[in-house]
Amino acid sequence: MSEASRPQTVSSGLTLAQKLLARASGSERVTPGDIVVVKVDLAMAHDSSGPRRWKPHLEALGARLWDPSRVVIVSDHFVPAVDADSAAILKLTRDFATEQNVGHFFDMEGICHAILPQKGLLRPGILVAGGDSHTPHAGAFGCYAAGFGATDMLGILVTGQTWTIVPETIRVELTGSFGKNVSAKDVMLVLCRELGMDNAFKAIEYGGPGVASMSMDERMVLSNMAAELGGEVGLIGADKVTLDHIRAHGGSVSEADLVWQPDLDAAYERSISIDLSELEPQIALPHSPANSFPIGHALGSPIHQAYIGACVGAKLQDLHMAAEILQGRRTAPGVRLLVAPASSQVTADAAADGTLSILLAAGATLLPSGCGACAGMGAGLLAAGEVCISTTNRNFKGRMGHADAFVYLGSPYTVAASAIAGCVSDPRTLSADMTVPA
Amino acid sequence: MTQIEVTGRAFVFGDNIDTDLLAPGHLMKLPAEDLARHCLEAISPVFAKSVQPGDFVVAGKNFGLGSSREQAAISLRILGVGAVIAPSFARIFYRNALNLGLPALFCDAANRIVEGDQLMVNPVLGKIVNKTRGETISCKPIPDHLMAMVRAGGLVAHLKSRRGT
Numbered sequence: 225m226s227e228a229s230r231p232q233t234v235s236s237g238l239t240l241a242q243k244l245l246a247r248a249s250g251s252e253r254v255t256p257g258d259i260v261v262v263k264v265d266l267a268m269a270h271d272s273s274g275p276r277r278w279k280p281h282l283e284a285l286g287a288r289l290w291d292p293s294r295v296v297i298v299s300d301h302f303v304p305a306v307d308a309d310s311a312a313i314l315k316l317t318r319d320f321a322t323e324q325n326v327g328h329f330f331d332m333e334g335i336c337h338a339i340l341p342q343k344g345l346l347r348p349g350i351l352v353a354g355g356d357s358h359t360p361h362a363g364a365f366g367c368y369a370a371g372f373g374a375t376d377m378l379g380i381l382v383t384g385q386t387w388t389i390v391p392e393t394i395r396v397e398l399t400g401s402f403g404k405n406v407s408a409k410d411v412m413l414v415l416c417r418e419l420g421m422d423n424a425f426k427a428i429e430y431g432g433p434g435v436a437s438m439s440m441d442e443r444m445v446l447s448n449m450a451a452e453l454g455g456e457v458g459l460i461g462a463d464k465v466t467l468d469h470i471r472a473h474g475g476s477v478s479e480a481d482l483v484w485q486p487d488l489d490a491a492y493e494r495s496i497s498i499d500l501s502e503l504e505p506q507i508a509l510p511h512s513p514a515n516s517f518p519i520g521h522a523l524g525s526p527i528h529q530a531y532i533g534a535c536v537g538a539k540l541q542d543l544h545m546a547a548e549i550l551q552g553r554r555t556a557p558g559v560r561l562l563v564a565p566a567s568s569q570v571t572a573d574a575a576a577d578g579t580l581s582i583l584l585a586a587g588a589t590l591l592p593s594g595c596g597a598c599a600g601m602g603a604g605l606l607a608a609g610e611v612c613i614s615t616t617n618r619n620f621k622g623r624m625g626h627a628d629a630f631v632y633l634g635s636p637y638t639v640a641a642s643a644i645a646g647c648v649s650d651p652r653t654l655s656a657d658m659t660v661p662a
Numbered sequence: 663m664t665q666i667e668v669t670g671r672a673f674v675f676g677d678n679i680d681t682d683l684l685a686p687g688h689l690m691k692l693p694a695e696d697l698a699r700h701c702l703e704a705i706s707p708v709f710a711k712s713v714q715p716g717d718f719v720v721a722g723k724n725f726g727l728g729s730s731r732e733q734a735a736i737s738l739r740i741l742g743v744g745a746v747i748a749p750s751f752a753r754i755f756y757r758n759a760l761n762l763g764l765p766a767l768f769c770d771a772a773n774r775i776v777e778g779d780q781l782m783v784n785p786v787l788g789k790i791v792n793k794t795r796g797e798t799i800s801c802k803p804i805p806d807h808l809m810a811m812v813r814a815g816g817l818v819a820h821l822k823s824r825r826g827t
């Protein structure tokens with residue numbers, strides 16, 4: 225990734241989405257509603273959306289990738305292979321990566337959205353096109369990162385460009401700091417309820433002191449779940465925390481990348497403000513992330529499974545949150561606690577810092593890194609009538625196994641606390657008598 | 663390759679026309695031509711039977727919400743619909759439509775068009791002439807370079823013609 229960012233110096237009422245799309249389209253200035261053609265800096269896809277869908281079309285066109293060095297392929301949905309069909313898809317993906325000389329191929333190393341930042345592939349200012357609906361995840365790094373369908377991705381692979389409509393922006397202003405056992409996931413469950421899931425052609429932009437004090441792992445939750453709001457992107461301006469994270473993961477950035485900020489006088493379609501210090505743990509009831517309530521609403525609902533997984537909910541900090549609750553405790557009888565770290569690096573880090581032993585001592589079963597049960601493909605699926613509480617981002621009917629299973633969504637704190645109690649529980653008030661005597 | 667300016671009749675629908683109305687889920691296994699015959703039948707049994715090439719679908723807000731299935735746009739294309747005109751579209755439907763060669767036009771004044779009106783639509787100029795009512799309303803233009811793709815019949819056809827395969 226070489227291209228230098230085009231500095232925007234004048235403060236003139238622009239949202240971050242406008243600045244990013246002006247750069248990507250080579251325009252002086254773009255206005256919401258404009259249809260623009262944009263150059264793609266990074267094209268990402270996984271084993272489900274990528275090579276298996278592209279190959280026949282590329283062959284029919286006699287085309288190759290426009291720039292293999294800008295293509296990222298991550299095998300994460302069908303890993304590890306559980307039958308001959310998934311094995312064949314993974315093999316096709318591997319062979320494609322070799323034949324097409326794909327610049328960045330990661331086979332069974334973790335979930336695509338976790339892999340991009342972990343490998344230092346993101347940089348503020350760039351445009352990322354992903355063949356996955358949670359591509360907005362990368363917006364936490366000041367990138368314009370949006371999800372696209374199969375035909376769109378094919379066009380991008382062949383031409384290196386695509387088109388979009390410059391979105392209006394919804395600004396989410398976060399103030400204050402989190403109380404005990406409250407996290408970014410709770411913010412998003414509130415927003416799914418308040419903003420609804422029908423914000424197509426909108427950019428969601430997060431800012432304010434509450435975002436500035438958040439770690440990158442937490443910021444990624446905000447950007448990731450912009451997808452649940454229906455948004456095209458979930459943007460966060462670049463600051464020192466962003467640049468430090470990218471440098472620590474081998475990426476190249478310079479202080480000039482700090483220009484990727486909205487103007488102070490940017491024009492928003494709508495703004496919403498949340499005081500983090502007043503926020504309680506939230507829970508989404510089956511079968512929609514927008515079906516969310518403060519935790520008190522569902523306390524005591526029995527569960528069979530607690531799942532800590534997915535791009536949004538199994539990063540290192542998510543495992544730390546779970547471990548904070550699980551330390552010295554054990555899961556309730558009859559409850560299975562499954563942990564599928566977002567990447568093998570997360571597993572290694574959690575092993576190195578002692579987190580993993582806390583989880584295992586509490587009775588957790590460690591699963592391979594990948595989309596797993598979140599995609600309804602891997603281990604940890606549900607039978608009819610079973611109830612799961614999960615750190616994932618979606619609880620649509622039938623997504624995690626049987627159509628008559630029930631999935632609650634909560635933060636890693638809430639999921640861990642519920643695993644201990646055997647029912648939906650408030651992590652702030654988990655009773656002391658659930659501690660196992662040393 | 664289709665003409666830029668298209669003339670035809672308006673078929674008018676309401677808000678929130680979803681992908682199940684356009685391409686019913688339980689019929690998705692049918693071949694595309696057969697599926698198209700059921701397009702919008704749940705709310706208009708006559709539409710698929712009487713629509714002629716070049717006619718327009720005019721609708722309310724959030725046209726095409728629901729699943730990402732490309733058959734929703736393909737069915738309208740197969741029926742020869744000249745353009746879909748609505749004040750707003752669901753993002754995936756909108757992208758699919760253009761990628762599959764179906765012009766989709768954002769038009770705030772779509773509700774001024776009445777069932778059966780004769781329209782002349784120019785997507786590049788962003789102009790809709792309502793011959794029946796003698797008025798011209800504007801819609802968001804589709805830039806030339808995107809219309810080149812739409813007119814070629816969509817993205818894949820466009821790539822083919824550009825590569826000469």
Ligand code: SF4
Binds near residue numbers: 598
């Ligand atoms: S973990 Fe779940 S939400 Fe994330 S990319 Fe995989 S399937 Fe999608």
